Amino acid sequence: MERNSSLAYRLLPSFGDLIFVAVLCSLYFTAKSPLLSDGDTGYHIRAGELILSTGAVPRFDTFSQHSPPIPWIAHEWLSEVLMAATHQWFGMSGIVAASAFLLASTGYLLFRSLRSSPAGVLLAGAVTLLALASSQLHWLARPHLFSLLFLVLFHHLIEFWHRERGNRLYLLPPLMLLWANLHGGFMAGFILLGAYLAGNLASLALAPASEREGLLGKLKQLSVASCACLTAALVNPYGFRLLLFPFQLASQGYLMDNVSEFMTPDFHGQLPFKYLLLLAVCVLALWRKGPEPTELLLVLGFGYMALYAVRYVPLFALVSAPVITRGVTEIAKRGGLPARALRERSERLSRIDARAGGIWSFAALLGVAAAVFYGRPSHAFDPGQKPVAACEFLMRQRISGNMFNSDEFGDYLIYRGFPSYRVFIDGRLDMYGSDRLREYNRVVHFEKGWDSVLEKYRVNWILFETKSRFARHLLQNQDWALVYSDPVASIFVKKTQEHERLRAQYQALQASSL
Known part of the structure; x- marks a missing residue:
């Protein structure tokens, strides 16, 4: 007993x-695990892969498009x-x-x-x-x-x-x-x-x-x-x-x-x-x-x-x-x-x-x-929060040139798009510093000289939240054309011959999904 x-x-x-x-x-x-509600997870994974592949801890940034590389x-x-x-x-x-x-x-x-x-x-x-x-x-x-x-x-x-x-x-x-x-x-x-x-x-x-x-x-x-x-x-x-x-x-x-x-x-x-x-x-x-x-x-x-x-x-x-x-x-x-x-x-x-x-x-x-071994449940970034579909479009179309992106999207972009794409900004704001954060905020809040910031960094396409004020402003701006949009993210390019090709590709994609 x-x-x-x-x-x-x-x-x-x-x-x-x-x-x-x-x-x-x-x-x-x-x-949908709440642990993946932040995109920083993605860039941490890619940073670890970079260390494993090079056998060295980075001293300078490799994920952004800034030149010369930023000390990191x-x-x-x-x-x-x-x-x-x-x-x-x-x-x-x-x-x-x-x-x-x-x-x-x-x-x-x-x-x-x-x-x-x-x-x-x-x-x-x-x-x-x-x-x-x-x-x-x-x-x-x-x-x-x-x-x-x-x-x-x-x-x-x-x-x-x-x-x-x-x-x-x-x-x-x-x-x-x-x-x-x-x-x-x-x-x-x-x-x-x-x-x-x-x-x-x-x-x-x-x-x-x-x-x-x-x-x-x-x-x-x-x-x-x-x-x-x-x-x-x-x-x-x-x-x-x-x-x-x-x-x-x-x-x-x-x-x-x-x-x-x-x-x-x-x-x-x-x-x-x-x-x-x-x-x-x-x-x-x-x-x-x-x-x-x-x-x-x-x-x-x-x-x-x-x-x-x-x-x-x-x-x-x-x-x-x-x-x-x-x-x-x-x-x-x-x-x-x-x-x-x-x-x-x-x-x-x-x-x-x-x-x-x-x-x-x-x-x-x-x-x-x-459960991990058998893959049930299978975890991934939520496409309702992160620009999953937009990045798939980018990987197919290969838009060239420098981007300007939402800081919330930058980490996922590194995870999905590096090394094909390099970001303007991401979650490593301590590395980018106050000056670049000021420039970023000047653009997204349409402060005086916002367009000169884009010219300074030779930006010719933008990835941003669809429901943001910035995206709505770009829709009304005659210098920028919408080439992709979903409920999460929108992509804009400068109006050139290239933007017509991308818009046609996007329209064809929409037609095929109907």
Whole structure:
């Protein structure tokens, strides 16, 4: 009987299993995965293929038509190599599966990290779900998913050491070595280290003399680990320039003010982040003992980043989760009967959760692996969002000359059209810089001198969103002729003999489809 009972418990899914399975399966087993709603995935794949074919990390851009080539720090080069290899073996379905696995692992590890504290399964599960919902706005098949996973790992290891549960700081430098070559978000790891260094320094200054020796020893340990991480981060193809890259990006004010990822969050929409932020404020206000200096620095530092730019919201969600969990646990200790009853229920569930096996996560992994192998479902860019049909037209007609394209379409153009076509602009706005973004915006907003920008770059054809103001303007412009259009994208060429040939081809294509 006891053996049967033990087996029954092991067949139960743990709460961590439920999070892992729910995230993995919901992101993969959908006809149109939300992970492919951004075209950047395409250029990352082609960049990885370029590295694999040349055996070298690029120093200059090869995907755009600009001459001389623009200097390019491909700070995500290792991620791009992994994405290219995955795409080569398993296609876009493999990319979706790998991205879903990274996000599912992030959620699972965050929950396990919160459970390693005194928090019960109910509180840890609720905070994990809220943190994941807040970070969902950046769930895209792009290299930054590695940063989300590594941030949780980094934070857990430092917190594990900080709470004196064991010293695994020696794992930080090798993790930083990987992180720095996977994605530029590795700077978040140094922000974590800086917060813990500053917090421990504040604790040392405020501590009585009897405790200072132990705190000084901890400060030295973390300082050594931080120096080792800095050394590890320098082991990359670009050396110290990779460490300067985030600061150079942040210094471009026009870029920060005109790229959606760098704009402040819109609190008018359905944004779980606002509830997480309010929860964090309430916890800090009601926490009688108060957070430690380190915890306060983490909430304030990453909170400021999240309020400054929407791209940092996922970082705040993952970093604030342990602080919120510890604060709610402390607040609940002085609660009345309802809090005590909830705590007792959570403790019973925690005991059951601790005995549950991990079979369901493994089964979900096998299921997704089998689905990728058999190609069901088959994932690809949504032709209702990306210029799939327009690019097929381009590949058949081979329009010559320089293009001007939507920045949203540039990444897909690289994926589908390179090397036959080279773009005017794409998602690598950090590489193009503020000046080219100004020129791009001058054109699409019809600012004074917009046509001179097209002349400067010798543009003779344009690919843009069909429903955009820019496309509607070109329809009325006597210098440009529409040669292709569908609900997503339209192609315009300068009025020449060439445009008559293309228009005839397009009309023939329309007639054949009727």
